Amino acid sequence: MSAPGHKAADVRYEPNEHPPHGLALGLALQLMMLELGEIILIPVVVIRAAGMGDSYLAWAAFAALLISGLTTMLQARRLGGIGAGYILLMVTSGAFIAVCVTALTEGGPALLMTLLIVSSLFQFLLAARLSLLRRIITPTVAGTVMMLIAVTIMPVVAELLEEVPEGTSEMGIYLSAGATLLLTLVMILRGSSGVRRWAPIAGVAFGCVVASGFGLYEVERIAEAAWFGIPQGGYPGFSLDFGPAFWALLPAFVFVTLVGAIETVGDVVGIQRVSWRKPRATDFRSVQGAVAADGVGNLLSGLAGTVPNTTCASGVATVEVTGVASRRVGIYIGAFFLLLTLLPKALALFLAIPGPVAAAYLLVMIAILFSLGLRIVVQDGMDFRKAAIVGIAFWVGTGFQHELFFPGGLEGWVGELLGNGMASGGLAALAMTLFLELTAPRKERIETELGVDALPKINAVIDKMAGARRWDEQLVHRLRLVAEEALSALIAQERDETSDGPRRLRLLIRPEQEGVLMEFVVAGSEGNIEDRLALIEDHSGDVVEHEIALRILRHFASSVRHQQYQDTDIVTVRIS
Numbered sequence: 001m002s003a004p005g006h007k008a009a010d011v012r013y014e015p016n017e018h019p020p021h022g023l024a025l026g027l028a029l030q031l032m033m034l035e036l037g038e039i040i041l042i043p044v045v046v047i048r049a050a051g052m053g054d055s056y057l058a059w060a061a062f063a064a065l066l067i068s069g070l071t072t073m074l075q076a077r078r079l080g081g082i083g084a085g086y087i088l089l090m091v092t093s094g095a096f097i098a099v100c101v102t103a104l105t106e107g108g109p110a111l112l113m114t115l116l117i118v119s120s121l122f123q124f125l126l127a128a129r130l131s132l133l134r135r136i137i138t139p140t141v142a143g144t145v146m147m148l149i150a151v152t153i154m155p156v157v158a159e160l161l162e163e164v165p166e167g168t169s170e171m172g173i174y175l176s177a178g179a180t181l182l183l184t185l186v187m188i189l190r191g192s193s194g195v196r197r198w199a200p201i202a203g204v205a206f207g208c209v210v211a212s213g214f215g216l217y218e219v220e221r222i223a224e225a226a227w228f229g230i231p232q233g234g235y236p237g238f239s240l241d242f243g244p245a246f247w248a249l250l251p252a253f254v255f256v257t258l259v260g261a262i263e264t265v266g267d268v269v270g271i272q273r274v275s276w277r278k279p280r281a282t283d284f285r286s287v288q289g290a291v292a293a294d295g296v297g298n299l300l301s302g303l304a305g306t307v308p309n310t311t312c313a314s315g316v317a318t319v320e321v322t323g324v325a326s327r328r329v330g331i332y333i334g335a336f337f338l339l340l341t342l343l344p345k346a347l348a349l350f351l352a353i354p355g356p357v358a359a360a361y362l363l364v365m366i367a368i369l370f371s372l373g374l375r376i377v378v379q380d381g382m383d384f385r386k387a388a389i390v391g392i393a394f395w396v397g398t399g400f401q402h403e404l405f406f407p408g409g410l411e412g413w414v415g416e417l418l419g420n421g422m423a424s425g426g427l428a429a430l431a432m433t434l435f436l437e438l439t440a441p442r443k444e445r446i447e448t449e450l451g452v453d454a455l456p457k458i459n460a461v462i463d464k465m466a467g468a469r470r471w472d473e474q475l476v477h478r479l480r481l482v483a484e485e486a487l488s489a490l491i492a493q494e495r496d497e498t499s500d501g502p503r504r505l506r507l508l509i510r511p512e513q514e515g516v517l518m519e520f521v522v523a524g525s526e527g528n529i530e531d532r533l534a535l536i537e538d539h540s541g542d543v544v545e546h547e548i549a550l551r552i553l554r555h556f557a558s559s560v561r562h563q564q565y566q567d568t569d570i571v572t573v574r575i576s
Contacts, residue, residue, distance in 0.1 A: 011277045012323035015086055019326050027324055028332035036340070039068050041204065042092040042365075043307045045358045049097075049160055050104035056305075058348075059234025062341055063304035064092050069337030071297040071309060075290060076330025081566060084290035086271040087319060087330040090297055093310040094365045095259050098152035098422065099252045100307050106245040109236035109305040114246055116302030119253040123295035126261055127288045131565045135437050136430070139377065140386045142262035144429045145255050146373030147390075148397040150366040151421040157366075160359035172214025173356045180207030180360035188364075200361060207357035216354040226344050236305050252423040257298065259373075260310040261291050267311040275325035284565045389432045397425020443510035450490060450505040450522055458483045458507060465509060478575055479516060482557050483507075486520055486573055512574070515558065520571040 013019045043064045047057040071090040078085045103112040126133065161173060184203030191199065211217045268290045272283060294310055301308035319325045340346055377390055399405045401421030444461045448454045459480055466476045490505070508519040558576040562569065 010323050011275065011325060013326040014277065015275050015325050015327050017326055018328055019324055021328075023324065024326060024328045024332055027329050028336055032333050032336040032340075036065075036201075036337075039065055039092045039309075039337070041200075041353070041358070041361060042094055042097060044353055045160065045362050046097055046100045046104070046307050048355060048358060049101045052104060052109075055231070055234040056109070056236060057234075058231040058344075059236075059304075060306040062231045062234070062344075063301070063306040064309065065337055066341045067297055067300045067304065067306070068092065068309050069334040069341070070300070071293055071334075072337060073331055073334030074293050074296060075311070076327040076334070078289055081285075081289055082292045082296060084268050084271070084286045084293065085327065086268065086275055086286070086290075087325060087327065087333075088267060088271060088290060089312040089330075089333060090293075090309045091312040092307050093256075093260055094368075095146065095149055095256050095263075095310070096253075096308055097362070097365070098149060099249060099256055102252075103245075103249055106249070107241050107243065110239040110241040111243075111245055111249075113238065113302045113305050114240045114242060115249055115253045116298055116308055117240075118250065119257045120295045120298035120302060120308075122254050123257050123261060123298055124292060126258070127291035127295060128566075130284065130288050130291065131563070131568045131570060134563075136434060138433055139262060140389055141426070141429045141433055142259050143373040143375070143377035144390050144393045145422055145426040146259050146263075147370050147377075147394060148422045148425040149256075149259075149373070150370040151394075151398050151401050151425075153362065153366050157359045157362055160355040160362065162355070169214060172211065172216055176207050176211035176214065176216060176354060177356040177360040179210040180204055180357045181363060183207075184360070184364050200364060203364070204353060204357055204361050207360060208353060211354045211357055216356070217352055228342055229344055230342065231344065238303065238305075251427065255422055255426040260294060260308075264290050264294050264311045271319065271325075274319045284563050288566050385436060389429055392432065393425045393429035396428040397421035397423075400424040441511045443508055445509075446507045448505055450487075450503045452487075452491065454505055454507075455484055455487060458487070461507075461509060465511070469511060475516070475575070479509075479518070482573055482575055483518060486518070486557075486560075486571060490520060490522060490569075490571065515574055515576040518573045518575070520569075520573070522569050522571075523567070 040061045043060040044057065047060050068090045072088070074083045075086065075088040075090060077083065099115075100112060103115055161177065180203045182203075183206045184199045187199035187202060208217050265287050268287045272280065272286065290311065297310070298308040377386065398421055401424075444465055446454075446457055446461050448457055462476060462479050462483065465471070466479075471479075487505075503523040506521040508517075508521070510517045510519075558574045559572075561572045563572070
């Protein structure tokens with residue numbers, strides 16, 4: 001009923017507090033080193049798999065690092081409604097690997113730019129209207145799409161294994177890839193939590209050492225790179241491509257953008273839980289700001305023609321371990337990323353990675369993405385309906401990706417759209433979720449001003465539903481009581497704030513398998529009922545008058561959840 005918490009003693013510096021500069025710099029350097037490989041390696045994988053040139057590869061890696069630095073600073077220090085206001089690292093998104101490779105192969109940088117710019121607009125819209133899409137864009141849909149990424153990326157692994165100089169021995173190819181995979185898996189399976197975070201970059205380094213023995217690692221590229229400067233001549237130039245390939249790939253890009261948004265939501269929820277000494281309810285205004293900052297990253301990546309970025313959960317783990325949640329650390333991390341963009345020789349270390357080593361790294365990424373998608377689905381709660389959505393959508397995507405349903409392939413834009421397993425499977429999951437929402441038990445709605453005069457109207461709706469469904473008197477009494485106290489809590493919250501006039505209330509009542517759901521939707525406010533419920537749990541002594549409604553609500557409701565968005569408050573109450 002209250003927000004999940006943690007030990008108050010764990011947090012040494014809250015987001016608004018300022019640790020010593022030396023401590024903040026040390027933590028920032030550690031996190032920067034931890035994520036640097038991921039930021040640069042993914043553009044290397046994408047550009048090489050698409051068969052693009054070295055100059056474009058150098059530019060894409062440079063731009064990805066630059067944008068990661070800017071957006072990491074934006075997440076830490078909010079500008080208007082953009083940014084989370086917490087330590088959230090922005091790293092290159094592995095979820096975009098398959099669609100970016102396809103876009104570059106089909107239409108080059110112009111097509112990639114167009115798709116990223118348009119999908120970023122979708123992300124801004126998603127951030128602004130996150131409250132309206134909460135029933136359709138579910139964790140089940142997003143997790144299924146993430147699992148399907150593995151299906152679409154597998155052909156890229158095979159292509160990277162073949163990307164070697166002519167005359168290279170097969171032994172060198174498989175030994176370098178095997179060494180990368182072996183060390184990475186050993187560190188992941190047997191290492192501590194700290195060791196596991198370094199597993200991918202350590203595996204790539206070991207694979208490069210083995211590859212150098214067979215002449216696969218391009219040491220000359222590193223020697224020729226300058227110590228300072230920025231890439232010259234790699235930017236492909238700004239251009240847009242709205243051809244048939246754009247319309248075929250746009251749904252896939254939108255789905256991946258959706259997956260990134262869901263991942264960002266999880267990261268922001270996590271960072272809020274570990275950044276404060278006293279437990280707080282999740283502030284979805286911060287979530288909206290983080291998703292909007294993701295949109296800024298996608299927009300900048302589109303303008304630059306590189307792989308987009310998204311939030312990374314390593315910041316959550318570091319805050320939990322160190323107890324330092326100060327925004328100052330996030331600012332320093334972004335500054336370190338920006339500084340590294342001026343060191344081409346450091347970037348060349350990653351750009352010289354052989355194809356087989358990159359393939360092994362990508363194989364690990366596929367496994368991580370698949371397991372993350374599975375975890376998103378399971379954490380949302382698995383019943384037979386959700387299991388059917390996940391299973392059918394996954395095999396629909398797999399079947400279309402490998403042309404099992406139409407062996408000859410589909411022609412035109414339909415073939416290009418459904419031929420991408422992530423798009424076809426995602427559409428199937430979305431369609432089934434929408435069907436469930438449209439065919440759910442009938443719900444009753446009421447719209448009125450937020451005030452005591454709304455109570456008789458609410459009770460009339462409850463009585464109407466009770467008569468139609470033959471609810472017993474005890475349940476009806478609980479529903480009336482819960483509705484009255486939830487309304488009282490919202491009215492009391494309004495009195496505590498400066499308001500231009502009475503807010504509108506929209507109430508939804510819907511039967512569920514194990515009870516009844518009541519959803520109160522009002523205009524945005526500052527206070528949070530979940531936080532107030534948690535506060536009265538800590539003070540079990542004298543009861544003041546304004547706490548009575550909250551205490552009754554806590555007693556009779558099975559759960560109370562208060563989601564605050566930038567323009568809307570949604571209080572969801574469940575009664576068993």
